[in-house]
Amino acid sequence: MNRKKIIIMLLVLTMVVIVGKETYAYYFSRTNVSIKADSSNVICDAAIGEVSQAEKGKLGYSEFKVTVKNYDTSDNLSKEPFSYTLTVENNNGNNGVFGYNNNFDSGVSITDTMTNSGKTDRDYIIQVKTSDGLGENVGYKVKLKCTQSN
Numbered sequence: 001m002n003r004k005k006i007i008i009m010l011l012v013l014t015m016v017v018i019v020g021k022e023t024y025a026y027y028f029s030r031t032n033v034s035i036k037a038d039s040s041n042v043i044c045d046a047a048i049g050e051v052s053q054a055e056k057g058k059l060g061y062s063e064f065k066v067t068v069k070n071y072d073t074s075d076n077l078s079k080e081p082f083s084y085t086l087t088v089e090n091n092n093g094n095n096g097v098f099g100y101n102n103n104f105d106s107g108v109s110i111t112d113t114m115t116n117s118g119k120t121d122r123d124y125i126i127q128v129k130t131s132d133g134l135g136e137n138v139g140y141k142v143k144l145k146c147t148q149s150n
Contacts, residue, residue, distance in 0.1 A: 044146030070116060077118070092139055
């Protein structure tokens with residue numbers, strides 16, 4: 001008789017464990033998880049333009065202007081302040097020398113910050129000449145790397 005009771009108890013215990021596992025798995029598969037994440041909206045834009053006669057230096061170098069902005073073409077303002085690095089360098093083996101504030105080198109790197117308190121344009125006039133002083137076309141590339149300040 002004891003043997004029958006033990007077998008019945010083992011069967012009942014096995015059934016409880018199986019049903020318990022299924023119920024537990026069903027509970028976790030039906031649990032909804034709500035995740036809320038806030039993301040920032042950094043707007044950092046640049047435009048390349050010509051230097052006006054009033055801004056032109058009289059040094060005889062070619063010049064162009066890079067304007068860094070904290071808003072887009074739809075006038076949406078950056079939601080976060082940011083820091084940025086503006087880099088101008090030779091493209092594909094060209095021999096240009098670039099200057100900013102009359103400091104010339106094979107590349108120019110300018111680091112600055114911008115707030116999100118209002119629309120801001122920051123102009124940088126970049127001077128261009130060749131390393132050997134000869135008149136020729138210089139291919140260059142402009143890079144803008146922006147990083148959220150907060």
